[in-house]
Amino acid sequence: MSRKRTVVLISGRGSNMTALIAAASDPTYPAEIVGVISDRANAAGLGIAQSRGVATKVIQRADHPSKDAYDAAIDAALTGFGADIVALAGYMRILGRGLVEKWQGRMINIHPALLPAFKGLDTHARAIRAGVRIHGCSVHFVTPEMDDGPIIAQAAVPVMVGDNEDTLAARVLKAEHRLYPLALGLVAEGKARMEKGHTVLAHFADDADNASSVVMAPDPLREERDLEQLARITP
Numbered sequence: 017m018s019r020k021r022t023v024v025l026i027s028g029r030g031s032n033m034t035a036l037i038a039a040a041s042d043p044t045y046p047a048e049i050v051g052v053i054s055d056r057a058n059a060a061g062l063g064i065a066q067s068r069g070v071a072t073k074v075i076q077r078a079d080h081p082s083k084d085a086y087d088a089a090i091d092a093a094l095t096g097f098g099a100d101i102v103a104l105a106g107y108m109r110i111l112g113r114g115l116v117e118k119w120q121g122r123m124i125n126i127h128p129a130l131l132p133a134f135k136g137l138d139t140h141a142r143a144i145r146a147g148v149r150i151h152g153c154s155v156h157f158v159t160p161e162m163d164d165g166p167i168i169a170q171a172a173v174p175v176m177v178g179d180n181e182d183t184l185a186a187r188v189l190k191a192e193h194r195l196y197p198l199a200l201g202l203v204a205e206g207k208a209r210m211e212k213g214h215t216v217l218a219h220f221a222d223d224a225d226n227a228s229s230v231v232m233a234p235d236p237l238r239e240e241r242d243l244e245q246l247a248r249i250t251p
C-alpha cells in the first residue's frame with residue numbers, strides 16, 4: 017500500500033512535527049511527511065523541517081484579507097502538496113468550518129490533555145490547579161468545534177508531587193512524541209477512521225494489541241518510580 021502523503025501544520029518549535037518526521041524516516045511507516053506549513057515565519061520548526069529535506073510553506077493570517085481567504089490559502093497549499101492527511105502539531109489557530117469539513121476524517125490534532133478534559137489552552141496549569149493525579153495527551157480527528165473531535169488515541173501521564181506547569185508539560189511532551197506517530201500510523205493504515213462523528217478502530221488481533229495501540233501506558237520504568245513516590249505520599 018502506498019504511504020499516505022501527510023502535511024504537518026505548526027506554529028512554533030515543531031517538536032511533534034520532528035517526531036512525525038523521525039517516524040516517517042522508516043520506509044515501512046505508512047505515512048510520509050511531504051510538507052510543513054506554518055502560520056508564523058519565525059517558527060523554529062521550519063528550520064528543522066528544511067534540515068530534514070521536507071518542503072515548507074509559511075501562510076500568515078495577516079497576509080490575507082479575511083479568515084476565509086486565509087483558510088482558502090491553507091487548502092490550496094494542502095492540495096498543492098497532494099496531502100492525504102493533515103496533522104496539526106502545535107498549530108495555534110482555529111481553522112474555519114469550511115476547511116475542516118472538507119478535510120474531516122483526514123485531519124488530526126494532538127492536544128496536551130486527556131480530552132474531553134481541559135480543551136483549549138494552558139492545559140498543564142489548569143490540570144495542576146484542578147488537582148488531577150492523571151494528566152496526558154490526546155490525538156483526535158479535527159472538527160469545527162475546538163478540541164471536540166472524536167478521539168483516536170490517548171496517553172496517560174502521572175502528575176508528580178511538586179510538579180509545576182513546566183515539569184508537567186515536559187513529561188506530557190515526551191508522551192506526545194510517542195503517541196502522535198502511533199496515532200498517525202493508525203489513521204494512515206486505515207485502522208482508525210472517522211464515521212458518523214465517531215472514531216472507528218479496526219479490530220485488532222487481540223485485546224492486548226487493541227489496548228496497547230490506543231491507550232499508551234506511561235514508560236514502565238518511570239511508572240514504577242512514580243508509583244513508589246505516590247505510595248510514599250498516600251497515607
Ligand SMILES: Nc1nc2c(c(=O)[nH]1)N[C@@H](CN(C=O)c1ccc(C(=O)N[C@@H](CCC(=O)O)C(=O)O)cc1)CN2
Binds near residue numbers: 126128160165
Ligand atoms: N476548527 C478547529 N481548529 C483547531 C482545532 C480544532 O479542534 N478544531 N484544534 C486546535 C488546536 N488547539 C488545541 O489543541 C488550539 C489552538 C489554538 C487555540 C486558540 O485559542 N488560538 C488563538 C485564537 C484562535 C485563532 O485566532 O484562530 C489564541 O491563541 O488565542 C485553541 C486551541 C487547532 N485548530
Ligand SMILES: NCC(=O)N[C@@H]1O[C@H](COP(=O)([O-])[O-])[C@@H](O)[C@H]1O
Binds near residue numbers: 032033105108136
Ligand atoms: N492547542 C494546541 C497545543 O496546545 N498544542 C501543544 O503545543 C505544544 C508544542 O508543540 P510542538 O513542540 O509540537 O510545537 C505541544 O504540547 C502540543 O500538544
